[in-house]
Amino acid sequence: MPPSFHMIDAAPQPVAPFSHAVETDGWVFLTGQMPTFPDDPERPLPEGIEAQTRRVMDNLGLVLGGLSMGLEEIVQVRVFLTEFHRDYAAMNATYESYFAPGRLPARTCVGVTGMAVGALVEIDAIARRS
Numbered sequence: 001m002p003p004s005f006h007m008i009d010a011a012p013q014p015v016a017p018f019s020h021a022v023e024t025d026g027w028v029f030l031t032g033q034m035p036t037f038p039d040d041p042e043r044p045l046p047e048g049i050e051a052q053t054r055r056v057m058d059n060l061g062l063v064l065g066g067l068s069m070g071l072e073e074i075v076q077v078r079v080f081l082t083e084f085h086r087d088y089a090a091m092n093a094t095y096e097s098y099f100a101p102g103r104l105p106a107r108t109c110v111g112v113t114g115m116a117v118g119a120l121v122e123i124d125a126i127a128r129r130s
Contacts, residue, residue: 001024001025002024003022003023003024004022004023004024005019005021005022006019006020006021006022006023006063006066006067007019007020008020008021008062008063008065008066008067009066010038010062010065010066011033011038011059011062011063011066012033012034012036012037012038012041012059012062013036013038013041014031015034015036015041015116015117016116018031019031020063020066021063021064021067023067023129026128026129027126027127027128027129028064028067028069028073028126028127028128028129029124029125029126030060030063030064030124030125030126030127031063031124032078032080032122032123032124033056033059033060033063033122033123033124034056034059034115034116034117034119034122035051035052035053035055035056035059035119035120035121036055036059036117036119037055038059038062045117045118045119048090048120049081049083049086049087049090049091049094049120049121050090050091050093050094052119052120052121053090053091053094053095053121053123054094056121056122056123057071057094057095057098057123060074060123060125061098064127069127069129071098071099072099072100072103073127073128073129073130074105074125074126074127075105075106075126075127075128076105076106076107076125076126077105077106077107077108077123077124077125077126078107078108078109078110078123078124078125079091079095079107079108079109079110079121079122079123080109080110080111080112080115080121080122080123081109081110081111081112081120081121082111082112082113082114082115082119082120082121083111083120084109084110084111085111087120087121088109091109091121095123105125
């Protein structure tokens with residue numbers, strides 16, 4: 001079966017040419033989400049790593065919701081931070097609150113030199129349909 005390419009109306013508009021998600025054989029690959037607002041892409045980003053992480057996780061939830069899925073179906077994520085040493089602990093605390101205890105996805109977290117829209121954090125994910 002060929003892959004399905006999804007754009008989710010409720011999710012933030014892309015800042016580059018990509019699909020919000022691509023699905024194949026029950027696997028769903030979610031494009032990295034930025035801390036932008038779905039209802040106003042020109043609105044300033046939330047201030048601070050906690051607020052930006054919440055916005056990113058909420059945006060991932062919007063994409064999954066558009067596919068009738070939820071965060072509990074995420075099996076792997078990659079986290080990108082522009083201020084790794086400063087923001088790692090605070091991002092972790094916020095990120096962890098989105099998952100049930102003992103149900104954390106596999107994860108990679110790396111520091112990067114910069115991101116689109118001046119974001120402090122970006123997170124992409126792989127999910128599997130139940």
